[in-house]
Amino acid sequence: MIYCLKFLIALIVSMPLYSFSQTFTVKGRIIDSGTHDNLPGASVYVVETKHGTASDEKGYYFLNLPAGNYTLRFSYVGYSDIELKISLNSPLVKDVSLQADVLLPGAVVSARAGDYNISNTTMGVERLSMKEVRLLPAIMGEVDILKTIRLLPGVQSVSETSTGFSVRGGSPDQNLILLDNTTVYNPSHLVGFFSTFNNDVISGIELYKGHFPSRHGGRLSSLLEVQTRDEIPHRINGTGGIGLISSRLMAEGPLGQKTSWMIAARRTYADIFLIFAREEDMRKASMYFYDLNGKLTHRFSEKDKLELNIYNGLDKMASAPGYFNYGNTVSSLTWSRVFSANHYGKFSIHFTDYSYNLGSNLNNSDVDWKSRIRDWAFRSDFHRPINSVWNLSYGISCTHHIFSPGEIRMTGLNLQNYVIPSSEATEYGAYLSNEQTVSEKLSLKYGLRFSAFQNSGSLRRTYTGLEPSLGAVYKLTPLSSIKANCSRNIQYLQLANNSSAGSPFDVWFHAGQKVKPQEANVFSAGYFHNFKDNMYETSVEIYYKDLQNVIDFREHSSLLLNQHLEDEIRSGTGQACGLELMVRKNSGRFTGFVNYTLSRSERTIAEVNKGKTYLAPYDRTHAINVVASFNLSSKVNISVIWVFATGMPCSYPTGRFAVGDEYFPIYSGRNEYRKPDYHRMDVSLNFIPRPKSKRWLRGEWNFSIYNAYNRKNPWMINYQQDKTTGIPYAEMTYMFAIVPSITYNFKF
Numbered sequence: 001m002i003y004c005l006k007f008l009i010a011l012i013v014s015m016p017l018y019s020f021s022q023t024f025t026v027k028g029r030i031i032d033s034g035t036h037d038n039l040p041g042a043s044v045y046v047v048e049t050k051h052g053t054a055s056d057e058k059g060y061y062f063l064n065l066p067a068g069n070y071t072l073r074f075s076y077v078g079y080s081d082i083e084l085k086i087s088l089n090s091p092l093v094k095d096v097s098l099q100a101d102v103l104l105p106g107a108v109v110s111a112r113a114g115d116y117n118i119s120n121t122t123m124g125v126e127r128l129s130m131k132e133v134r135l136l137p138a139i140m141g142e143v144d145i146l147k148t149i150r151l152l153p154g155v156q157s158v159s160e161t162s163t164g165f166s167v168r169g170g171s172p173d174q175n176l177i178l179l180d181n182t183t184v185y186n187p188s189h190l191v192g193f194f195s196t197f198n199n200d201v202i203s204g205i206e207l208y209k210g211h212f213p214s215r216h217g218g219r220l221s222s223l224l225e226v227q228t229r230d231e232i233p234h235r236i237n238g239t240g241g242i243g244l245i246s247s248r249l250m251a252e253g254p255l256g257q258k259t260s261w262m263i264a265a266r267r268t269y270a271d272i273f274l275i276f277a278r279e280e281d282m283r284k285a286s287m288y289f290y291d292l293n294g295k296l297t298h299r300f301s302e303k304d305k306l307e308l309n310i311y312n313g314l315d316k317m318a319s320a321p322g323y324f325n326y327g328n329t330v331s332s333l334t335w336s337r338v339f340s341a342n343h344y345g346k347f348s349i350h351f352t353d354y355s356y357n358l359g360s361n362l363n364n365s366d367v368d369w370k371s372r373i374r375d376w377a378f379r380s381d382f383h384r385p386i387n388s389v390w391n392l393s394y395g396i397s398c399t400h401h402i403f404s405p406g407e408i409r410m411t412g413l414n415l416q417n418y419v420i421p422s423s424e425a426t427e428y429g430a431y432l433s434n435e436q437t438v439s440e441k442l443s444l445k446y447g448l449r450f451s452a453f454q455n456s457g458s459l460r461r462t463y464t465g466l467e468p469s470l471g472a473v474y475k476l477t478p479l480s481s482i483k484a485n486c487s488r489n490i491q492y493l494q495l496a497n498n499s500s501a502g503s504p505f506d507v508w509f510h511a512g513q514k515v516k517p518q519e520a521n522v523f524s525a526g527y528f529h530n531f532k533d534n535m536y537e538t539s540v541e542i543y544y545k546d547l548q549n550v551i552d553f554r555e556h557s558s559l560l561l562n563q564h565l566e567d568e569i570r571s572g573t574g575q576a577c578g579l580e581l582m583v584r585k586n587s588g589r590f591t592g593f594v595n596y597t598l599s600r601s602e603r604t605i606a607e608v609n610k611g612k613t614y615l616a617p618y619d620r621t622h623a624i625n626v627v628a629s630f631n632l633s634s635k636v637n638i639s640v641i642w643v644f645a646t647g648m649p650c651s652y653p654t655g656r657f658a659v660g661d662e663y664f665p666i667y668s669g670r671n672e673y674r675k676p677d678y679h680r681m682d683v684s685l686n687f688i689p690r691p692k693s694k695r696w697l698r699g700e701w702n703f704s705i706y707n708a709y710n711r712k713n714p715w716m717i718n719y720q721q722d723k724t725t726g727i728p729y730a731e732m733t734y735m736f737a738i739v740p741s742i743t744y745n746f747k748f
Contacts, residue, residue: 026063027062029055030059033100034100040127044063046071054119062383062391120473122211123483123525124208130202133199142243144163149207149224151641151643152625154543154597157645159192160715164188169578169618173219173493176223178225179311181334183375184330186354186506194268194289197226198266198291201250203228205227209221210485210489210524212487218427218490218491219491220520221520228262232297237251246267247269249265261296263294284320286319289316294309295310303337314327322361328354330350332348342385342386347380349378350377355372373506393432394432400426402424403510405422405507423455425455428452430449431447432447445470449466449468451467466488483528485525489519494508494551496553496565515571518547520548522544523545536585537586539582542577543578543580545577547573547576552569574604574616578597581595581596581597594625599619602619603616614670623644625643638686640684641682643680645678645679646678647674651670652668653665653668680707682706684704686701687702688700697746699744703742704742705740706738706741707737714733
């Protein structure tokens with residue numbers, strides 16, 4: 001990694017400061033003409049120069065060209081191309097609206113520019129639009145972006161129900177999940193059955209697998225950016241759905257000429273069906289979640305825009321013995337400013353609050369347990385394309401963390417309240433990155449991020465680090481390229497959770513005197529080739545991650561309500577490597593992809609497993625995903641998903657010993673065995689009765705079957721002992737058999 005840093009510094013020093021040929025900026029925004037949603041990753045191609053760019057996560061594009069006449073071709077998967085002729089002798093702003101095709105010929109999962117996979121300098125990045133996600137089979141009537149990304153190569157499920165995911169062998173806490181640039185710590189509902197992201201308010205997402213843009217850091221494995229809808233609609237409109245388990249509604253509209261609003265709500269009503277339970281206690285129980293999204297956007301002028309985003313969600317489960325609640329509050333205030341034709345900036349304040357509350361009322365005694373983590377953050381980001389050499393992005397960020405690991409209040413008992421002291425820490429970041437076209441075939445993207453972390457209290461400790469990144473793409477032909485990336489990532493926060501089944505009992509802790517930041521040096525390379533005018537995409541990627549100060553927990557560790565959690569932690573080294581193959585068909589009535597991942601992830605920690613190297617908890621040797629979508633007509637679309645993955649590592653009892661009449665298990669080494677392999681098939685049918693209807697209310701039906709051939713995949717494996725013979729046996733718990741669902745979705 002030191003060679004990567006030296007090369008980056010030498011490259012910056014050796015470059016000319018300015019290109020002497022006079023250039024001008026062409027910029028604008030690319031949106032859906034019907035919904036006014038952003039189109040991130042849309043292609044902008046300059047016919048005369050045979051070069052181009054792609055729009056960013058907000059749909060904005062920037063081009064620097066010498067004065068002259070040009071033809072710009074705008075394209076996006078699933079939309080009709082358009083061409084515009086321009087005469088460039090001064091900076092130009094040109095917004096573009098693309099018309100969606102009636103038959104969706106786009107990629108099933110990744111909506112991107114036609115040659116994006118060939119020309120983009122960053123490997124392992126995937127863009128998804130909600131238009132394609134909605135074609136996939138749903139569980140309990142809800143399509144879910146967090147479950148959808150697990151169909152991508154290198155991304156694996158943590159458990160059958162959990163929305164947590166593992167990227168290239170990493171743990172779920174090594175994924176940075178952002179909603180409009182604000183951290184979401186636990187993006188799940190109903191203990192993982194649903195995610196916190198209502199698909200009606202989301203315009204698209206971007207997933208980076210290991211090689212992050214320099215503006216973000218703080219995690220080792222991946223960055224998931226989720227963007228909400230961002231456009232002033234011409235009139236009030238909305239979408240929604242009515243399903244067997246949950247319903248949702250989103251509405252948006254203008255408020256004058258410069259202001260727009262959006263509000264959305266979703267709620268499950270699974271608790272309604274509890275009235276049919278046999279037991280009286282179950283009939284009185286409640287189990288539901290709700291979430292609310294709100295957005296207010298005001299444009300002071302063509303140069304200034306202010307956005308307020310708010311999300312609040314809560315899960316509530318209660319019965320006679322007690323209750324359990326957990327939820328998120330996420331909000332941000334962002335001011336966007338266009339300083340000049342080629343200078344754009346954003347200033348934002350962010351707040352996030354994740355908490356859970358567990359309580360009981362037994363024998364007239366109340367017990368209430370609370371835990372939470374809160375963040376206050378400020379960041380400023382700037383983008384300044386100057387010429388073909390300098391296309392700069394830079395900015396700073398500061399996040400203040402407040403950790404409240406646990407507080408138990410008890411009344412009616414002769415016990416004292418139990419409180420783990422709160423702690424605070426501050427994380428800083430500053431970055432500079434550049435995207436450079438060296439020649440017609442070679443493009444580079446490189447950056448340097450400086451990060452610092454300081455915890456408060458008597459045992460104060462400060463950590464700093466440099467995180468360089470370098471990406472290169474060399475186009476062999478217009479339809480093929482090779483790429484290479486290297487980067488260094490540092491993570492200052494960790495999650496204490498030794499359950500691989502997924503749990504909302506999240507205890508986040510930070511680096512300090514006894515816990516060093518985790519570090520990863522990430523290397524990847526790949527070959528990409530498209531066929532038939534980008535209709536077919538193929539790719540081969542390899543990666544290697546070298547991990548330092550990676551953490552695990554000692555045998556039989558106690559993590560919840562532990563005032564000395566750092567004493568349970570052990571650290572060491574790790575490595576992960578893999579091969580990812582992808583074949584994708586992007587257009588036509590039949591679309592889809594097949595991908596295969598071969599991977600290995602290991603840990604070596606002196607005080608764990610007797611110092612011997614062992615498999616990481618989320619290691620999967622083989623993984624296959626098959627996704628197919630077929631448009632029978634403009635009214636009917638059929639989708640099928642089949643997934644397979646090697647079983648997750650686990651430790652089995654290999655013997656037992658007796659103490660009197662009781663037997664106790666003797667377990668194998670750490671993760672020496674595996675659970676049974678995981679596989680299932682989902683099918684879905686979307687029916688649009690009137691695809692060309694001009695009515696104010698338009699609807700469609702979704703019929704889905706989750707786990708169509710009734711595979712009993714293990715969720716947990718427990719070990720019991722026969723009371724008569726004393727012989728131990730394994731007992732498997734699985735979550736889902738066949739799950740059918742029907743949802744009516746509508747727009748107005």
